[in-house]
Amino acid sequence: MNTKRTGSWAGTLWILQALSGLLLILLLGTHMIVNHFVVEGGLRTYEDVVSYLSNPIVVVWEILFLIVVTFHAALGVRSILFDLGPKKTARTVINWGITVLGLLAVGYGVWLTFQIIG
Amino acid sequence: MANYHVVIIGGGGTGAALAHDLALRGIRVTVVERGEVTSGTTGRHHGLLHSGARYAVKDQESAKECIQENMILRKIAPGSFELNDGLFVAITEEDLAYYDEFMEGCAVCGIPTRTLTREEALRLEPNLNPEVKLAVQVPDGTMDAMRLPLRFFATAKHNGAVIKPFTEVISLNMEGKTVTGVHVRDHTTGKEYDIGADIVVNAAGPWAEKIARMAGVDVPVQPSPGVLVAVWGRYNNMVINRLHRSGDGDIIVPQRELSIIGTSSWVVDDPDQLEVPEEHIRLMYEKGAEMIPAIKHAKMRAAWSAARPLIGSRGATTGRELSRTFKCFDHADEGVEGFVTITGGKATTARAMAETTADVVVRKLGIDAPCRTREVVLLPHTAYYT
Amino acid sequence: MAEKIIQFKVFRYKQGDPEPHYDTFMVTVNERTTVLDALETIRRDQDGTLTFRHSCHHASCGTCGMRVNGREVLACVTNVMELGTSEVTVEPLQNAPLISDLVVDMSGFYETYSQAHMPLIRESEYLTESEVAEGVPFHMRLESCLECGLCLSACPVVGTDPDYIGPATLAAVWRVVQEPRGEDPEALLAWIDSEQGCWRCHAAMECTEVCPSNVDPGGAIMALRGELTRRKIGRLFGKA
């Protein structure tokens, strides 16, 4: 069979959405269990949070989580908007809009993390 | 050539083939149909592409029409049929006694046959009653009762014909004894209007008599309903017919994921008054199971009736005694000009009915335009909508 | 047979009406009466102006698709008594332009559907143990899809975006991929591997629920995605 076709973004995005969703189940699972149960009594006080984030693995893990969750959320919102049948220009606006918002959210999260670590 | 306009009353198989034929001859055509196209008798038959073998003994005129048209349809509507052929199966000694007469009839009518032993028949159709004595293979097939006429409509439309479903004829417009058009009601808007015509063709099937009466003429049409039963599942790939004189429940037509068992036959006055008698449904199951025993426990999908527009004087009792051939009436013979009726016939012979009718129409219009529908390959049915 | 009087609440609209409305008709039904039978009775005895599509009366042509009590069905195989309601609401299909009463315009459906180029005849998968008769090339049967449009009316995504290729056509494309019969599956796959194609579906599976002919359009869409996903992953690892 001839498989020279390049395929479409639509399919790639759908697969990425499914994969990021599965990844989130892992990341969110650990995020919640660690934040609420493993740390004794859960992350509560300011000091708790700062000491928690002093572990570099935790920082990398939380930032990864933030990136994946933002990506998944952005694609989800895009899909809802695309289902409304926007015209070509509107689609471009949506694509850029969610990209910018997603990057802002991630940038803000990273900035915040380093603010706290000091 | 003058721009003649013909109005066809009735959007069934006959109207479809006639619209196609006339459009090919360069005539402007408008088809008016009370409901959706093919919603009368046309859509409701079992979907048999007739080899003609069923009529080879008793109704040879119709049998010859069937085999000729069968061969033409294969050429002009490729891809529309399940071409698995058909079997006439002898189950009883009595059936077997019919064999010689049947083979002779088929030979006379030019219907190709191949006689199969019991074992050969069972290898082709393992679900047959193991009692089967022998079988005769004939070129039957399955058609889609709606999509074949749609191909005629589609091609007609692309050649300029106008098809108007949901447009009911209220009356015929007449000047003296000449029909000059139709007065219709568009049920999609509720508005009534006139359509002028050089000739009006009545192709209303079992409703043809009602239309003819509007012009003050009579056509001998006998609406003869029959019950059909569709069951889930394909029990056979070939059309299975009982090798005997036509009777109730003597055919099982496979179609899509269904098997259609037909038919019964009686006569009514009003083709809109179609009952589905419970005992006829039972009879279809019973008779069908004589050919394919598994039919007895098949799950029913639908049971319905269709009214055949048979030609015959009033007084017929079952409709079985009436011929399946068709007839074109030029009502000038009764003193009414501009009005032609085509009736009788079968789904398989619609093209021939159209050819005969269109020949009458062009003769009346005084133009020389030969029929081309034997060669022109029809557009796909989807082209009716696009 | 037991008889019962059922109230039919029927959607009415004629071209030029400012708004549609509902008319009610009382119809005596028995255990065999279908919704289509009832509509024909209404048209014959009570209101000759009622428009609806119908042809074969046995779920083979696909013209009598409508919504009965809010669900897409073929009226010809919908038994009135089995609905179990004393009032039966009959409405036209959604997501298609309305022509009048219960009639919708199917041309949009066919414009998309015909692009799948699915031949009407397929190889029969039934009775594989049976031999093929002399002179017959292979066992043939008409395709299962009735082109009734029930799936398009029921699909939540077609509802929000009319440009979505939709379940019927995607299912037809999958049939051509399975059994090309001279058509070009690669071109079709390229067509449906798109934003408006198989990736738009959200797997509500409503199409498969309402399909009267075992086409399983939802399954077909998922199978198309599976095929395209396998190819994408294959390409990722350099397998052409």
Added chain:
Amino acid sequence: MVETTQLNVRRRQRRPGAWLHVRRRHVGSWAFALNRLAGLGLVLYLILHLFVLSLLAKGPATWNDFVALAKSPLILPLDIILLAGILYHGLNGIRVALIGVGIGVRQHKALFWTLMLIAAVLLLLGTWGFITV
């Protein structure tokens, strides 16, 4: 005169709320609508969550005041709703991903109810955890 005007049909209208019309629909439609509602809810929560965390940047006092508020029993139902949303969206998401590549398509309803059973168990466990920890 032949009347040749085409039927003046209405344009096929867009129904932006079609996905929410789940009355008389089957389980797949309900699952999809709920999945989308839960997803939208989680997006809102994500925004809220990021906003709340910004309090951390304002120093210990502001944060600890907020934590005191968050610990109040009034917040507990909201936590449970959040957990339910996450569990539903996540577990139903597994189903959508699986059938999306052709796995278990015919069994999608059984798959749905199995996953919902797991979601219910986890929700109960989680609720118990919220109350006791």
